[in-house]
Amino acid sequence: MIQQVNHLSQFKNTLRKIQWKLNNPPQFLNTHRHIIFKFSSDKKTFIYRKAKFSSDQIKRQVIANQLFKEYTPKILFYNDDCIIEEYIIGQNLHLNTEPHIWQQFSTILSNIHAINSSNYGVLKTISSGIYNSFKDFIKPDLQKFPIIYNQKVISSKEIKQLEEYILNPPPSGTPNQRVCHGDIWPANIIYNKKTSKITLIDWENISSLSPEYDLYGFSESTHPKVVKIYKDIKKYYNQPLNQELIDYYGLLFIVSRYSSVTDYQQKPIALNNALLSKKHLFTK
Incomplete structure (x- = not known):
């Protein structure tokens, strides 16, 4: 529970830095490789991923998006620790x-x-x-x-x-x-x-x-x-x-x-x- 609170704090700090506002409480998911928050901002839904192991996880996803924009979620923000991408409906x-x-x-x-x-x-x-x-x-x-x-x-x-x-x-x-x-x-x-x-x-x-x-x-x-x-x-x-x-x-x-x-x-x-x-x- 303490870890989840810490992750939530880091997530909210990231949104403040890029001046995004939450429409409602985010949905928390703890996967093998990522800390994930599904959230809404400006009436749109996004996925926030924080890499658990290394910044290479983020770099790889950025490369994938650069190579295959038509097949990958659109990236709205990223740094060495996290990435924010569009939520894919389907x-x-x-x-x-x-x-x-x-x-x-x-x-x-x-x-x-x-x-x-x-x-x-x-x-x-x-x-x-x-x-x-x-x-x-x-x-x-x-x-x-x-x-x-x-x-x-x-x-x-x-x-x-x-x-x-x-x-x-x-x-x-x-x-x-x-x-x-x-x-x-x-x-x-x-x-x-x-x-x-x-x-x-x-x-x-x-x-x-x-x-x-x-x-x-x-x-x-x-x-x-x-x-x-x-x-x-x-x-x-x-x-x-x-x-x-x-x-x-x-x-x-x-x-x-x-x-x-x-x-x-x-x-x-x-x-x-x-x-x-x-x-x-x-x-x-």
């Missing part, structure tokens, strides 16, 4: 979203991935600093191997095969590193039926990666509707893709979850089964 995409809207999203994602990321240095940073290669990027995931070994669901030989596979990912279908959203899932895709516009939100993970990274979440599901959605996305996506690399990122995500208290301690069986389902990738 619905999140979901299993029953009409196919033509998913097709529209696929085209947008293709356009995002068409941008070479070499000119945007901040996109090649992670919490531990700058990564000069993909091996630097995945180092935190390699630290999970002792936990996996202790589960005894795969042998010592298979552990070594897993490490070798992770250190040597399949090639991307697209040459050079591209701009990737980094956290593509339906909650971050908003469709406004009135304007027929799709907006992508939560760009703090925008990174320099292979385009396949943004698609592995759709590829992992076996739900019939998600399978159909994924087929539609690939059909209208106009950049070359390597499905093996998409599967690789799915495996990497499973490995990363072994450090999560929720996944590792509370769901070890489900997590181990997920790893076993990917064993064919690194033992072939």
Whole structure:
């Protein structure tokens, strides 16, 4: 409660500095990466985000807005600590979203991935600093191997095969590193039926990666509707893709979850089964 009061005080101080007035009490949201206030000023609704970890979170969202104004929320104010952006009205995409809207999203994602990321240095940073290669990027995931070994669901030989596979990912279908959203899932895709516009939100993970990274979440599901959605996305996506690399990122995500208290301690069986389902990738 004390922290919330402190965050509210900082939020109000920011509004005073830019001479904005609140129309009503703000709505407070405490997420994994941000302190968020949804508020109204001058009869319009906005989102205030304060980064929890580093100013790079703000820089990334500003870069995203500069690159993709038509797909991102409009930014009204930002500094090293926070950002104020327009509140996007609409619905999140979901299993029953009409196919033509998913097709529209696929085209947008293709356009995002068409941008070479070499000119945007901040996109090649992670919490531990700058990564000069993909091996630097995945180092935190390699630290999970002792936990996996202790589960005894795969042998010592298979552990070594897993490490070798992770250190040597399949090639991307697209040459050079591209701009990737980094956290593509339906909650971050908003469709406004009135304007027929799709907006992508939560760009703090925008990174320099292979385009396949943004698609592995759709590829992992076996739900019939998600399978159909994924087929539609690939059909209208106009950049070359390597499905093996998409599967690789799915495996990497499973490995990363072994450090999560929720996944590792509370769901070890489900997590181990997920790893076993990917064993064919690194033992072939």
